[in-house]
């Protein structure tokens with residue numbers, strides 16, 4: 279029998295962050311991940327945007343979660359010898375005079391927004407109402423996740439929750455025993471035997487990878503968002519749909535993204551790939567974190583919604599302090615708020 283402290287199921291950004299903090303605390307972790315393509319973490323471009331909405335409101339707990347995210351990604355880059363975290367200007371191209379004025383009105387409220395000192399992208403973008411700068415970042419998940427995978431005790435297979443034995447000492451699965459198992463399964467959560475009753479409001483996102491002579495390291499945003507990738511292409515997305523038949527890319531959403539591109543770009547582009555995946559969102563758009571009320575050997579780390587890159591480092595750190603030091607979880611992410619559904 280092989281002995282671990284924790285079995286984790288799922289190596290998206292959630293499982294990656296949880297295993298990082300557990301291993302940093304000296305715990306032995308065994309990761310199960312089936313390596314399937316088309317998951318949220320294998321599709322997202324990893325934008326971290328401090329503000330959202332027509333009033334440019336600061337994201338929930340941003341002043342806490344962003345510094346921790348920066349520190350965590352920098353530490354992982356140093357440890358893994360990779361470059362995956364990029365602080366970037368988000369060049370917001372205004373769709374109307376109203377948005378330009380709303381930005382100007384919101385400017386004094388946050389240090390994350392600036393009026394541009396000089397025009398940019400004049401040869402490549404249509405910007406009749408001008409643009410504003412938001413200080414953001416992006417995480418190249420397709421660099422980070424495979425690099426971290428090399429540092430894990432890993433089984434590349436589908437974990438069959440029905441074959442898990444819960445014992446007084448912990449959990450047993452095949453030839454492995456551990457004190458606990460934590461499911462970081464993303465959108466597979468509704469079929470989990472212990473957490474399937476938690477309400478989920480998943481939504482689908484589609485994006486294109488395009489080639490265009492934009493020659494910029496800025497993130498560009500107008501309806502859709504363009505994120506520079508390492509090979510000179512740009513990730514262009516994403517759409518949101520709550521009503522969808524399956525996870526496959528659709529002609530309708532491709533046409534929607536291409537219409538936005540035609541309105542924004544002065545230069546031609548070609549489409550190199552069409553991506554789609556489902557975002558794992560809970561009903562209140564806050565992470566779902568904690569151990570089961572009746573089976574304290576079984577836990578969940580999920581519900582990152584559309585903000586996995588900024589939320590997962592902070593939520594994972596909180597969870598590990600809770601597991602190892604019995605520090606209470608912040609109530610907004612603690613699954614206690616849904617215990618009635620689980621008992």
Ligand SMILES: Cc1cc2nc3c(=O)[nH]c(=O)nc-3n(C[C@H](O)[C@H](O)[C@H](O)COP(=O)(O)OP(=O)(O)OC[C@H]3O[C@@H](n4cnc5c(N)ncnc54)[C@H](O)[C@@H]3O)c2cc1C
Pocket residue numbers: 287288289290291292293310311312313314317318319320321322323324325326435436437438439462463464465466482483484485515516517554555556557558579580581582583584585586587588
């Ligand atoms: C189009 C799109 C764009 C997005 N853009 C952004 C963005 O710009 N910024 C941002 O922060 N977030 C973005 N998101 C959201 C972000 O992708 C998610 O918040 C995040 O990836 C969720 O990560 P996760 O690890 O919880 O789930 P997932 O990424 O779904 O990972 C779950 C993992 O578990 C594995 N798994 C599941 N069940 C099993 C099992 N039984 N056995 C073995 N393995 C299993 C899966 O294969 C997968 O690897 C976007 C999402 C989409 C779809």
